[in-house]
Amino acid sequence: MTALYRPYAISVGGQALCAIEALTPDLPPPGRLLKQLRRLTESLQHEPGDCCLVTQHLDAYSRRRLVELKQPFCLPGQQLYWPALGTVQTRIRELGRPAQPGEHLSPAAQQVLLAILLRRIVLPSAITALAEPLGLSPISASRVAAELINSGLLQVEDEGRHRWLYSDQPLAAIWAQAQPFLRNPIMRLLRVRVTQRPPQARLLAGETALAEQTMLLGPPIPTYAMAHRNWRHAGRDLETIAHDDDGLCRIELWRYPPERLSEGPCVDPLSLVLSLRAQTDERVQQAVSELCGRLPW
Structure with a gap:
């Protein structure tokens, strides 16, 4: 022996x-x-x-x-x-295929991660607690947790019958590490008449939201955001316009509901940064940098 x-x-x-x-x-x-x-x-x-x-x-x-x-x-x-x-007590690595470089998080996983970074969800958090604040099903919450664990962005600890998400890193470090996994929340950009703006498109987005929070001069045509899945019903009878013109507004159709992360008249600052990071306009990038300097960490 x-x-x-x-x-x-x-x-x-x-x-x-x-x-x-x-x-x-x-x-x-x-x-x-x-x-x-x-x-x-x-x-x-x-x-x-x-x-x-x-x-x-x-x-x-x-x-x-x-x-x-x-x-x-x-x-x-x-x-x-x-x-x-x-x-x-157990702390065990999630058994699954690790996320590969270049792969993006699903819209639900990105939404949960941003909620954590915005302190809408506070770590450590029970996996079951992810569902209610963001309108996810318990099954979706479990899948989201697995994505975040397999990507290496968060860790999991089992305690009795409960599983807890946590991280040993500060929020700013998680945000930096997550950049390759995050994508622009915008799926489509449309233009409609201001008088026909759907009520679901209530949050300011794009350069309009950026101008509200920085020294950037706002654009002549306002931009709003709404969930892509709501457009089929809300925009069914609306005429979309191909080019900017007076009396129009822009509607960004997002991969996830922007109102779930917002706490004011604008979309949340992290999603806003992601939606503008491909912008080449120097004025916009300076304003984005200004906004990043006021992120919640």
Whole structure:
């Protein structure tokens, strides 16, 4: 047994416990593994629940079986299962395909990340808590969490029956790291008569919103934003105009509902920056830089 395991005496809160380090990555099946650990535990004069197996690798089936058998185990930096400590806590990497360079977040994932950066959602946050503020279903919230974890932008920690999103980085660092995964929220740009502007297109956007928040001179034709999915109904009977003209306004159709992130008459500042980052006008870029200097971190 000494060639397979090395025991260590430890104390947690004054409680005498034992950590059993596996010296080989090739562990036996859970049933035989449990028998070996029980024999070693008895020789150390400990109760079975007081000794925790420490190993660098344990497949999903073995982890599940050890939990069923009440055998404590630890994968350093990944997962801890030890009921004798009075709680079951896990921190485990989401198993999924990591996001690849050049891939973008889905609209829902981008919306959630921006809500976190804008402090509309405060970290650490239970994954189930992502749904209500942004109008997502519980299934969508889980998918969004997986995207954000697999992209490396956020981390996950399991505590009992709850899963929590968190990050060790400041918000400004997350924003900088997220840039390759974020895209322009605008899907289409249309022009309609100001008198026919749909009520859903109530938030100022584009250079109009930028002018409201910086020293930029506003454009002669105002710009508004609304969710692309609402246009089919709201714009069904509206005439769209090909070119700018007096009496018109621009309507940006967004990948996600802009009102979910806004707290005023304008679209949120992060989405606004993303919608204008391809602009080549030096005046606009100076105003964007001014706005970035007032971001919420």
